[in-house]
Amino acid sequence: MRLHRLHITAFGPFGGTQEVDFDDLSAAGLFLLHGPTGAGKTSVLDAVCFALYGSVPGARQGGSLRSDHAPPGTRTEVKLELTVAGRRLEVTRQPPWQRPKKRGAGTTTEKAQSWLREYHAPAGSWKDLSRSHQEIGEEITQLLGMSREQFCQVVLLPQGDFARFLRADAEARGKLLGRLFDTRRFAAVEQRLAERRRAAETRVRAGDAELLADAHRMQQAAGDLVELPLPDLAPGAPGLAEAVLEWAAIARSTARERFTITRCAQSATESAQAAADRVLEDVREVARLQHRFAEARERAARLEERSGAHREDRTRMERARKAEAVAPALGLRDATGAEHRRAADAEARARAQLPDTFTDAGATGLATAARKAAEELGGLESARRGEHRLAELATARQALDRQERADDDVLQDTEHWLSEWETSRAGLRTRIEEAQEAATRAEQLAVQRDPARSRLSAARLRDQLAGDTDEAHARVLAARERATDARAHWLDLKEQRLAGIAAELAAGLVDGEACAVCGATEHPVPARKVEGHIDQRAEDAALAAYQSADEQRTEEERRLGVVREALAAATAEAGDTPTGRLAEQAAELERRHAEARAAASGLHAAGEALRQAEHEHGRRLTAHQEAAVRGASRAARKDALARETAALEGELAQARGSAGSVAERAAQLERLVSTLTEAADAARVAADTAQRLKDADARLADAAFRAGFDTPQAAADALLDDVAHRELQRRLDAWQQEEATVRAVLAEAETAAAAHRPAADVRAAEETAAVAVRRVREAASARDAASRRCTELDRLTQRATASVRRLGPLREEHDRVARLATLAAGTSADNERRMRLESYVLAARLEQVAAAATARLRRMSAGRYTLVHSDDRAGRGRSGLGLHVVDAWTGRERDTATLSGGETFFASLALALGLADVVTDEAGGVRLDTLFIDEGFGSLDDQTLDEVLDVLDSLRERDRSVGIVSHVADLRRRIHAQLEVVKGRSGSVVRQRGAG
CATH class of the missing domain: 3.40.50.300 (P-loop containing nucleotide triphosphate hydrolases)
Structure with missing residues (x-):
């Protein structure tokens, strides 16, 4: 892999666009990357890593990649051109950022973007390969053959990490x-073996626990039958399965012996029970016959005592049968008499409701008067309809009066509201205009308020950082002094140790063995350690203290630089205006903005009030017009109702006569017709029932005489109702049946013979049989318990045997996996x-x-x-x-x-x-033609530095270039190709100088 060019825009400390030509730097083989602390040397390496993998090295992840010095409209971008695996590629990455909105205020988020292009030499142009983050990452990782962590460790050589690696x-x-x-797969194998061992051990222990549970169930099933205790072994212990199966075999054999004994005992008790049952049956039969004979003798005596009452019942039954011939006539006489009484009472009630003029009138006269009253009632039908219509007219006139009063109220209300309409509308429009002006004023003040806030925040930060700068400067001076003291102390100890190094060498001399310095085998006067001798441990401790103090000094200087940069940025933004003055200006803007917003908040309410007022104006104007129209039509309607009412009142005065109304006169006539009709009907019914009663008395007297009774009353007294007749017949039949039954029992030969035998003792026989039944039940219960014990023990033994067979392969697997897991984990004895x-x-x-x-x-x-x-x-x-x-x-x-x-x-x-x-x-x-080495050269002397640079320079023989990141001033004279990072108030810039 060889780097060619790097373009950085708005990335880290670089506010603008910077370009690094690695081809020019790599021409000499070695090049130097230097600059002051915090300038951005590491950010150049971060940009390379970000271009390749889309993220920066692990220690610097999580922060924002965008430069704080970049203009708001400039997007952060890193573009790297490199050659890897014979292919020339260009990777461009843009992280997500907040850009200003194109319209309006505020920002919007732009998503991250990536491009991958490849240079096509024959065509002399770049070819787009992908714009997917995932595809580009997979392609780069595959070409380089390294993850981001490996790249940062191999290409960007962090010397501090390897120094710690040497001492770790x-x-x-x-x-x-x-x-x-990437040996995670081997760690995964160790973890997998450990998991399998734990899983196998869990399964074995679970199987043993289940086996022990079955053993305890067998012990509960056996009860106190087996005196031998269960094996005292825990789950997973060797020999557990054999011990449980051996104990189960003993329990099963003992249970079978107990079952044979209980079965024999049950057979003996069943034979004794059968004999006792036969004896009990014979005794019960004799006792039954003796009781039957005694009971028959007692029943015969009771029949003799009731013989007189039986003769009276037979006489009463004969008279009742004769009276049954007179019963129809008696029933007819009673029904006719009751009907006549009801008819007479109804006639009396009807005549009591008639006027005095109809007291002596007969049925015919009453019917004639009823017809005349009905004819008069029919003539009042048309008058009743007129009276109903008159009531409807009165209701209509009342409704018109109510409508007239309501319309008068509407007219007065709407006229008053409409007279104030123009004034109200003008006031609402004034409120809307004032709120609109306040909203415009609030927007103008909001634009002025945000810069004032920013300047105030920057001024407060400026004041705070001014104090932090003084404190940081004091800490730097103190750290430098401590580092100087520690270095002097270390050098003193080192010099003392070198002075007494002979004593240390002499401590390892042995007579007869060659000296490591001079080679002599005799050591007549070896050096001795003096008091206060400085050994290697003391020197190392002093060196560690010096290195710690030097690191603390470097850290304090870095913090001082960070604070000074932050102070410069805050001062540039806030200016020289005092913080109090800026706070007053910001507070004044806040107050004016709040007042304007409060005034503008009523804009919506004022507009809504105007809309509702206009709607109310239209509604009230419509209501006023509708009320006027209804008043005009109502006057004509009231005149028509008055004329119709006058005509109806004249007709009704003639029809109702002396009554209060036509309805009252019609009600009087309806009551009179009903009363006359009811009285005429009652008079006719009473006359008819009186004649039928006379005929019924004559027929009853003739029927009683023929049945042999002196009077009809005597026949009525002899007559029985159904209940009494059935009861009397039941007593007569029961007497006859009881008499026949008693005679039959006393005539039985077997019963008479049993009566002459001694009294049977049933209770003794029953007790003997009960004892035999109890013994049979106890024996059967014992046999069933023994059978269930055998069955349960057999079932649990089969289950335990199956568990032992199932656990065999699991135990073998556990032993095998455990050996492998302990061997891979390094805990095995092997x-x-x-x-x-x-x-x-x-x-x-x-x-x-x-x-x-x-x-x-x-x-x-x-x-x-x-x-x-x-x-x-x-x-x-x-x-x-x-x-x-x-x-x-x-x-x-x-x-x-x-x-x-x-x-x-x-x-x-x-x-x-x-x-x-x-x-x-x-x-x-994969060839790594470009490497970077970070710091550490300051600890070398001139000779060692030359040797190290010779080694690095020899990498050119393999066509490699090495970039050294260092603060050592001597390297600037020795290495001509340089990339300098210069920091400034507006961000850092790079200055490049080639080998020539």
Whole structure:
């Protein structure tokens, strides 16, 4: 991959459009990217990453990519031209942004856009490939063979990350290598094996728990039959299945023996029960016959006592049968008498309602008077219709009077309202005009208010940042002093240690072994450590303190630069006007704007009031006209009603006579006709019933004489009603039936013979039979319980056996998966180095990286240092990711964390270049022709710096170009191709100088 050109517009600190020609910079092989803190050196690298992957490196994600210095109408854009895999491509990306609206105030959101083009050499033109974010990202990732994380680690070499990598433990190294070489699949294998082990263990334990539950059910089914306790084993314990099945076999055999015993006992009790039942049956039969004979003797005695009453019942029955011949005549006489009484009462009531002139009139006279009254009533029909019409006319006149009063009220109200209409309308129009003027004034003040607010906010921020700048400057001075003191302390300790280094070397001398310095095998007077000797640990601690203080100084200087830039921006926006003055101006604008808005808020209400008033004007004008029209038509209607009323009143005065009204006269006649008719009918009915009563008395006297009774009353007394007749016949029949039954029982030979035997003892026989039944029931219950116990034990045993068969493959799978999971996780006893599967893969990658880095590290260190990979365990942790450095001067191997600052830099640089080679090879051999190295050169002396630059310069042999990001002033003299980033009040700009 080779970069050609980069165009940046409104991105990061760059307010305008900047162009970087990497072809010109790369001609010399090495080029320098420098500039003051906060100018935007890193933003150039961010732009490259954003163009390729659509996002910036992980540590700088989440913020806005748009430049605060860019004009509102300029869109943020990054365009990168590069060659990868033999194809020349151009990638353009525009993040989403808030642009000003084309019409009106405010902003609107523009979506993110991307373009991918390829240069077609034969045609000499660019060809569009895609405008999809996803397609462009997949195409770039496939061509480069690296993810965004790998690109940022390999192409944009972050020296600080690799310095930490050298000092980190195995866990931290594993995280970085895992991101670069994407070993997540191996970690996923470890996790999958662990999940499968847990799942298999869960299934085995669940199966064992189910087996133990069945064992407890068998124990409950067996009860106290088996004295042997259940095996005391937990789920998952070895031998659980065999112990449960063995206990189940013992329980089943014991239960079958108990079942055989209960079955024999049941047969014996059933035989005893049959014999007791036969004896009980014989005793009950004798007792029944004895009771039957005694009961018959008692019934015969009771019949003899009631014989007199029986003879009286037979005599009464004979007289009742004779009286039945007189019953029809008696019924006719009673019905006729009752009918005559009702007719006489009705006649008396009817005559009591007649006038005195009709008291002695007969039925015929009453009927004649009724016909005359009905004829007079028929003549009043037309008069009644006229009277009804007269009432309707009166109601109509009342309705007309009410309408006239209502119309008078309407006319008075509308005339008063219409007289004030013009004044009200003029007032409403004035309100509308005033509200419209206030709305225009509010819009003008709103335009002036927003800039005033912005200036006020900027002034307050300016005042705050002025104080923050003084505090930040003081912190910078303090941090510089602390860094200077710490460096001086470290250099003092280093000088003291070098002075006593002989004592340290002498501490490792052994008689007979060669000295590492002079090679002698005898050591007559080795140096001794003096009091206050400075060792490696104290020097390293002082170095760490100095590095921490230096980092703190750098951070405080960066913060001071940020605060100063923010202060300059706030001062440029707010000017020199005091904050109080700006606050007064903003408050005055707010007050005037609020007053104008309050006055303008009544515009809608005033317009609505005018519309309602105009609608009300039209309604009232229409009501006034309609009321006038109704008054004219009402006068003619009232005259016609008056004429018709006068004509009807004359006719009705003649028809009603002395009555109050025609209806009252008609009601009098209707009552008189009804009363006369009812009295005539009642008189005729009373005469007819009197004659029928006389005939019925004669027939009753003749029927009583023929039946043998002296008087009709005697026949009536002898007559029985249905209930009494049935009761008397029932008593006579019951007497005869009881007499025949008693004679039959006393004549039975078997019953008489049983009566002469001793009294039967039924209770004793029943008790004996009950005892036999209870014993049979107890024996059957015991047999059923034993049978159920056997059945339940057989069922649970079959279930437990099936569970054991089912658990066999699960146990085998669990053992196999557990061995694999512990081996992959590094916890197995077979894994001697406790190395995880992912660590094993990463160790192989680290070994390749160390080999590739050593080739450059030896050259940078003049052949002194070599990086080697180690599988040894560190402390109690796991092994596989150890990294050591071999010092050729001492011949010893030590941890990379013991390297000094300069040694750490070129070791980390060699490691970064080696890692780039390995990742490149793994990505399919994609050439990385452009690399960037970020800072760290300030820790090198002149000789080491020359050696490092020689190594970087040698990359040109592979047609590579390397960009160095550094503040070191000496590099500006050594490297001629430079890209300088210059910051200013309106944003940063780039200045490029080629190798020539």
